[in-house]
Amino acid sequence: MFSVTVDVVCLTVRDGAFQVLLVERGGPPFEGRLALPGGFVQVDENLEDAARRELREETGIEAPRFVEQLATYGEPDRDPRGRTVSVAFLAIAADLGEATGGSDAAAADWHRVDELLRDDSLLAFDHAVILADAVERARGKLEYTPLACDFCPAEFTIAELRRVYETMWDLRLDPANFHRKVTRADGFLVETGKSADGGVGRPAQLYRRGGSGADLPAAEPRYDGVGVPLGSPCRHGASYS
Amino acid sequence: MFSVTVDVVCLTVRDGAFQVLLVERGGPPFEGRLALPGGFVQVDENLEDAARRELREETGIEAPRFVEQLATYGEPDRDPRGRTVSVAFLAIAADLGEATGGSDAAAADWHRVDELLRDDSLLAFDHAVILADAVERARGKLEYTPLACDFCPAEFTIAELRRVYETMWDLRLDPANFHRKVTRADGFLVETGKSADGGVGRPAQLYRRGGSGADLPAAEPRYDGVGVPLGSPCRHGASYS
DNA sequence: GCAAAAGTGTTATACGTACACCCATGA
């Protein structure tokens, strides 16, 4: 007999930095330490529903559109209270402002991922490991899915989208080539016809995230090249033993 | 309080077909039906160790080098006996021959994945869903990791490796281009100097799987292009709700 | 007009694809 919990790694790009939503623990163990929002799964509750509920209850933030199971953490000694298995979820949100709603949400706030990853001891339980796995998953998915759009509000400019990639990978992208790439990627973006105003320079067009994929022709995948990892061999660390 | 189990999706390429290792259930529920090997996690046992143990006990097959957590399945009604959460693992093996060892292994055998996916009702519990997820993960990982080598024995020819891709994706690859691609991919393969014999035609060189990645220069990832999914938008189904 | 950001055009290069061709072996 085990306790089963869920933990939510809710990531965003905020103030030009990659950030994660954390709560301060109000009781033992790890009282006063930062932790991922999460808690026990109820007996008739689906795992993903539990994750959404805990996020809402502990931080006052309604779960965003993108919520995906990350992995399950079950080392026998991971919780001093007893054998606990935790199913971690990855949530991707646009910048939602301060986290100030919710009942237990007093201590919920955003924190920079880079600082948390530099020092494992800042987080309770094995949450530093979970965070590191979540970051790796999110960075990876930017490469081959339209995940970046989920870091943006419903309507956004190409430059905002570009800044997501630039922040997550800490590099500069050529605005011209980036613009062409994303606007030409089939099904990736939808024009709204509107344009942003207020900033300096020529106003940018506003776009919306493209179709969910279901309503697209799903172009024949190009498996011809076999996708051997040429540039960076073995980059996506598989768990070999 | 939940029961926690592990299930193992052990995949291989065998007789020119993509196959999975299954057992026949010896008791209720789903008595007599095919199921993934698996069982209850012990109280002081790590999840992955449990998976390896169950694979060995139920099929007589020692877990291969590649074992990776797949996902966790926890719908409230997935097991008629009570609330059970199952952590599924993906294992990739070379063709290991018949499954005939182990105590409970009498009923363990390899089955064609394509047939199982055509009819959900062939497998016990939600194992058809787990299998489908495993297949998607394995196909996906072929694209950007050296996973294909794990479907081959320790030493293999380029043609054997090519047949893995051809079987998994059901297509024909140009042997010439494939050869160049994998032999030039840095760190992907290591020459053994030996060559295969026995077959018709010019004997092929034998290769071994390349470094684990840790001992490689880990070439600068080429994030320049941002990896928008051009050819096939939104192919890797993210769990949007 | 000037600065700044959006967006387009142009070109060199790299990579994938197709396919002709040579190599090494068994029968």
Next chain:
DNA sequence: TCATGGGTGTACGTATAACACTTTTGC
């Protein structure tokens, strides 16, 4: 010497990267 599969050379099309250039706004 012929058939078969292993392996190399080469030409061509397409995608990317770099960067010059035009457009549209606020000041």
